[in-house]
Amino acid sequence: MKKGVSLSSPFLKRITLLSEKVDRGLFPFNRFPNLLDDEFSLDFPTPVTFFTGENGTGKSTVLEAIAKLCGFHLGGGGSDHQLHETSDQSESVLADFLRPSWLPKVSKGFFFRSDTFSDVARYLDDEGNSAGGRLHEQSHGESLLSLFAYHFGTSERCIYLLDEPENALSPTRQMSFLRLLRDWEDSCNAQMIVATHSPIIMSYPGATILSFDGESVEPIEYKETEHYRITKAFLGNPERYLAELFEDEPESY
Ligand SMILES: Nc1ncnc2c1ncn2[C@@H]1O[C@H](COP(=O)(O)OP(=O)(O)OP(=O)(O)O)[C@@H](O)[C@H]1O
Ligand SMILES: [Mg+2]
Incomplete structure (x- = not known):
């Protein structure tokens, strides 16, 4: 199929809070009353978006909600994986109050969270899916990069939600990750939303960086x-x- 401009990444254009339905006594509304105010919405104008901000500012909470909107397992993993319930049983209440704007709706992809990576890697090894080698026979950083390089496809439209992919990656490997981001972006078939603390990773050219440090989530320049x-x-x-x-x-x- 020809790549139509309007059907290229980014596919998820925006999320908007359905504020009239919100129960403000529930987490995360009670924890972030300013951030998740009645006007809360996030725009994703570029194929790559970074969430940045201090620890505990809500980046993972929002990323998890997006994962639920995509239909991904909240414990992490790929959209095609039949994962057992992992240690993480959390539910995203926030997702129930968000309206996503898709063009088109995408349900393929991967929700990477570093805290459950080991469970996901074991699943992929058990499945015999050994592209790039068995993940458990590699170092933490090597297996992480193998996961990204060999298990993330771009042959169909997909969305990759990555929570701190820098975990265990050396500075050199973080630069290899930038190269992967470029390959995924060049495919026009992949959208990436990445929560990160890495100044190397968030340097990726042309990305939208959203800062969670203020009263509301705002775009910010890399060097700011x-x-x-x-x-x-x-x-x-x-x-x-x-x-x-x-x-x-x-x-x-
Ligand atoms: N289910 C929950 N109930 C109550 N509080 C929660 C719940 N889940 C997370 N929190 C709190 O919400 C805050 C935001 O957490 P979140 O994981 O979204 O932050 P973050 O920006 O991703 O931080 P980090 O950079 O450290 O990963 C934290 O203080 C956390 O303790
Ligand atoms: Mg987090």
């Missing part, structure tokens, strides 16, 4: 992110930061 600024400042003068951190004199380092 806390992660970029703090990492750059720290690496530029680690002695000064360490001295401040340990209330010591810079000369002693």
Whole structure:
């Protein structure tokens, strides 16, 4: 089939809160009353979107809700996998109050969460799906990159939701991951929404970066992110930061 412009990634264009139906006594509305206010909506104008922000600001909560909207198992894994119930039994209440805008609706893909990666890797090994080698016979970082490189296809439209893919990846492997992002984007068949703390990963050109650090989720430029600024400042003068951190004199380092 020819690639029609309007049917290329991104497929999920927007999510909007159905605010009139929300029970504000429930998590996550009681935890994030400002973020998830009556106006809450997120736009995904580009094939790659990053969620960035401090720990506990709601990135995984929103990503999990999107996973449910896609019909993915909330414990993580691929849309084709018949996973047993994993250790994570959580339900996404938020998803029940979100309206997704798709063009077209996509239900293929993968929800990667680093905390259940081991269960998913065991499932793929047990299935005999050994593209790229058995995942459990590789190091943590190697198996992660094998999963992304060999188990994520682009032959049909798919959406990849990745929660902290940098987990266990060396800086060099994080750059290999950027190369994979480019291949997926070039296929026009893949949309990626990635929660990350990695300043290397969020440097990917042309991505939308959404910051969860303010009262509402807002687009932010790469070099304006806390992660970029703090990492750059720290690496530029680690002695000064360490001295401040340990209330010591810079000369002693
Ligand atoms: N089911 C729940 N009930 C109550 N609180 C919860 C529940 N799930 C998560 N939380 C809390 O909501 C907050 C947001 O969690 P979330 O995992 O979305 O943050 P995050 O932005 O992904 O953080 P991190 O960068 O550390 O992964 C956390 O403080 C967490 O303890
Ligand atoms: Mg998280």
